[in-house]
Amino acid sequence: MKKPLLYLLILLVTVFSTSCSQSPKETFEIGNKAFLLNGKPFVVKAAEIHYPRIPKEYWEHRIKMCKALGMNTICLYVFWNFHEPEEGKYDFTGQKDIAAFCRLAQENGMYVIVRPGPYVCAEWEMGGLPWWLLKKKDIKLREQDPYYMEQVKLFMNEVGKQLTDLQISKGGNIIMVQVENEYGSFGIDKPYIAEIRDIVKQAGFTGVPLFQCDWNSNFENNALDDLLWTINFGTGANIDDQFKRLQELRPDIPLMCSEFWSGWFDHWGAKHETRSAEDLVKGMKEMLDRNISFSLYMTHGGTSFGHWGGANFPNFSPTCTSYDYDAPINESGKVTPKYFEVRNLLSNYLPEGESLPEIPDSVPTIAIPSFKLDEVAILFDNLPEPKISENIQSMEAFDQGWGSILYRTTLPASKEEQTLTITEAHDWAQVFLDGKKLATLSRLKGEGTVILPPMKEGAQLDILVEAMGRMNFGKGIYDWKGITEKVEIQSDGAATSLKNWKVYNIPVDYAFAKNKKFVKQDNPKKDPAYYRGTFTLDKTGDTFLNMTNWSKGMVWVNGYAIGRYWEIGPQQTLYVPGCWLKKGENEVIILDMAGSVQPQTEGLQQPILDNLRVHGAAYAHRKV
Structure with missing residues (x-):
């Protein structure tokens, strides 16, 4: 074969291979009272699912379950603390490969809405913010604190490296990106929201509409003129009331419920939560009949594996490991009666000529x-090397994010009973004197005092504190763990602070547990x-x-x-x-x-x- 002909053949193969490897570019825009996909009206029917709450091996199964339900989009948060567990150490591999998750959605014909925070709530440890931010005691979270904003920018840029090439404008399937999250329940600070918007844009999210979500009672407080506004509410809500004020302000925008709550989450020590399938379907039908887009939060909740479950505020209410949420797809990925009712509804709102795919088989369950x-x-026979501290400090001060922490000191002699006051233990503490347990103290109950018996000089005091999830809502995100202030002995009306502590870190790592x-x-x-x-x-x-x-x-x-x-x-x-x-x-x-x-x-x-x-x-x- 002559060389010019060979070169031409190679060029043609290269061009053909490149064109086949790239998806055709589409467009997604905000039109007059409607979203426009490739110039045509499009109702977003999004299923909220969270990649950290689903084993990577099951990602595609859950995506297929959402598609078989009748959804056309996957909605997801990006969990900052999941990807940056230590400052400056980013991880987007394996279970954390969010780009792979989005590509799986695209392979299965699903669009994606990305909600990168930096704060996400989601009943997740510290609302997605990294614990190490609390090592800076005077930090201002979700405000224009220079250190906080610099860390947000660094992380958002890393998210951009993973996802911006997957925007629909570049042949991907990401159609919208959210700016912050329900900020109205935290405060009023438009300059902060504007800076987060700019950071999101600088990270490369410029090819799709940006939006912000809030409740109908507070969405105006931080609403920016150049962002789409969406409303969050749950089953049983009056749809007209939810969108009334928004329609008065912006009569020509497409309406969207960015979180339509299908159920609710469980707290330790409280009843299991469920919500009516009838109310869920009724609300979805009303929105669909009016071409109102929605994201069903949650369509599949999954599991807050490990230490990732958060806690509610203003009451310290730690959430259970299961994030089943009474969602249509249950915790282990199986269909529920609610699933079939939603599927029956959505089968009536398909594009002409389309039908729902078959429901994927469930993963087998064994006994x-x-x-x-x-x-x-x-535990007391297997302690790591201690750290020495004159004063009580929180877990974060000892460079520990999660797990338990043991504080140990010795006590002076006393011939009488004394009161030990701990201010305060986050979140569940056991007090031992010379190896004998005296008391258990729960933050849920507000407990913080223990009666100490008479003792000899040098008696050993141990306070073992287990940290549960950091609060993920409101001002509760300032949730230091361990003993957060002081430990005192009160006797004869006088209080003496205890000092000279040995401190033992007990992390949640498997490597620590097995060793x-x-x-x-x-x-x-x-x-x-x-x-x-x-x-x-x-x-x-x-x-x-x-x-x-x-x-x-x-x-x-x-x-x-x-x-x-x-x-x-x-x-x-x-x-x-x-x-x-x-x-x-x-x-x-x-x-x-x-x-x-x-x-x-x-x-x-x-x-x-x-x-x-x-x-x-x-x-x-x-x-x-």
Whole structure:
């Protein structure tokens, strides 16, 4: 073959390959009372799902479930603290590969709405803000604090590197990007919102409409003229009332409910939440009949694995590990009666000539026979090297973000009882004197005092504090963990601050949990301890670990942080995805903060999400 002909053939192959590898570019715009997709009216029917709450192996299954429901778009948050757990160390790989998630959506014919924060709420640890921001004690969060804004800009630029090439204007499937999140429930600060808008644009999000969401009661407080305004509300809301003021101000814009709440989330010590399918479908139908776009929050909630569950404000109300949300697709990705009712509705609102795809098969669920966790490592016998501190300081001051922390000091002699006052322990503390437990203090109950018995000189005081989720709403995002102020002994009307502490960090990392001196014990004492056991499988599938024999703590399965449990309920099981199990031997490690009733568990085929084992008044969530 002659060289000129060869070169021409190579060029043609290159051009053809390039054109095939790129999706045809589309357009998405804000038109007169309608969104326009490629110039034609388009109603956004978005399914909110969160990639960190779904194992990566199941991402595509959940996307297909949303498409089979009748949705045309996936809506998602970007979780800053998930991608930058340490300052300056970004991670967008594996489970955190948000670009791969968006591309999966595109491969399955779904558009994407991105909500990059920096604050997201979402019942997520600190509302998505990184804990290490609190190492700067005078920081102003969600304000124009120079350090905070610089960190926001750095992170948003990293998000831009991942996602801006996936905007619809560049052949991708991202059709809208949100600026901040429900800021009206936090404050009034248009200059701050404007700066976040500019940061989002500077990160490269210039090829799609930008919008801001809020409630109909406060959306005007921070509304910017150059952004689309959307409203958030839940089932049972009066649609006319929700959009009345917005239509008065902007009669020609397309209307959108950017969060139509399908259910609600659960708190430890409170009843399991559900919402009516009838009300959900009624509200969706009313919006569809009026060409109002919506995002169903949540379509599939999933699981706040590990330590990622947050807490509510103004009451400190930590949220359960399960984020089932009473959504149409349940926590483990299975259809519910609510799913079929929504699907039946949406089947009537398809483009001409289209039909709904078949519902994907569910991941199999298995039962696992009861097995013992009879290898035990007592926490106090397996402490790391201590850090020395003259004064009490929060967990963040010791460069720790999550887990538990032990404060230890010695006490002067006393012939009389004294009152120990802890101001204050975030969030669940146990007090020991010379190794004997004196009391358990819960932030939910506002407890902070312990009576100390008479003691000899040099008695050892231990205060073990477990951090639960940082508050994710309102001013509660300033939620330092550990002991946040001081520890005092009060005697004869005088208060003496205790000093000279040894401090032990107990993080949530699997590497820390597995690296312990485990000893076989059939009936261990009810002390804080790690428990290890194994079970064997000949086939894998989803299961739900039964935690009713255990008190409070954290579970790891094959190295995966499954989540927190607490005997008070309402959640009594932990979802274990089958993709994290394996044929043959599987390992379970449980850190139980107060000791088990029986050190054994089993895998159930159904979750227990509605078993409240304490009287509700005992854990009334107090105001902070």
